[in-house]
Amino acid sequence: MRFEQELLSRIREIQGNDGLISHARTFMLSTLRAKYSYSFSWLGRPIIQYPQDMVAMQELIWAVKPDLIIETGIAHGGSLIFSASMLTLLDVCEAVESGTVLDPAQTRRKVIGIDIEIRPHNREAIEKHPMNHRIEMVEGSSINPEVVAKVKEMAKGYERVLVFLDSNHTHDHVLAELEAYAPLVSKGSYCVVFDTIIEDMPEGSFPDRPWDK
Structure with missing residues (x-):
């Protein structure tokens, strides 16, 4: 306290x-x-995040103890691996507390990752990773009605859902993602929108991105 x-x-x-x-x-x-945020990896996969953001994400996951994390934006897969490893730690801690034997390959806790394009070499690396048994990937625009419907179907039956939105950062796209995925967030959990700082960045900060001013 x-x-x-x-x-x-x-x-x-x-x-x-x-x-x-x-x-x-x-x-x-x-x-x-x-490009400082491109300098880090998590369990062998590049993760395009600031270290302090990763610590904050860990705090949220520990507080919520979700059984499902939904992420938009996959890139190299580092964030998916991060979330999957955090869910693994939740399972381990709960097994220790309850005194039960844990089979790490048998778990209900999952991560769903969505991206408009999952490049073959990234998909292959993610699928070969030891954390892959916790990960489901969906290729397609995160705001495509068919993709949204598929994710909603996959999310059925989960009790504690945490959502991370980190794909296309344009206003219209993020708003559409919020409308699609925020309703899936369980009571007491969070829908986290990444990179909102772009609103405060000067013009020309992201010349190769559609969200540059």
């Missing part, structure tokens, strides 16, 4: 720390240009 109280106090202090906020903005602009 003391940690949580101290954390809330630090957050309030940071909100009023103009110097820190300015430095953070400079860091973000500089690291975007340097």
Whole structure:
């Protein structure tokens, strides 16, 4: 409890720390240009995330303890592997607490990943990964009605659903994803929209992306 109280106090202090906020903005602009987030991997697969975001994702997964994670955007598969490994740790912790024997290959907890294009070499690497037994991949636009319907069917029967939206970051696409997948989020869980910081980035920050200003 003391940690949580101290954390809330630090957050309030940071909100009023103009110097820190300015430095953070400079860091973000500089690291975007340097493609800093492309520098990391998770259990052998590239993961295009900032380390502090990965820590925050871990906190949410531990708090919610989902039995299903839905992710839009696959790329190299690092985020899928990350989520699958976190679900594995949940199973391990629950087995330790209950004193039961765990077969790691037999689990109900799953990750569904959706991408408009899953490149063959990425699909092959994901399918060969030890975490693959927890992963289902759906190829197609995340806002295509047929894809949405398929994911909704796959999500039936799950009680605690967590959603990560990290594909096309244009306003219209993200709004359509929210309308499609937010209703699947279970009570007490979250729908996380990644990279909302692009709204605060200067024009030309993403020259090769449709969400550049």
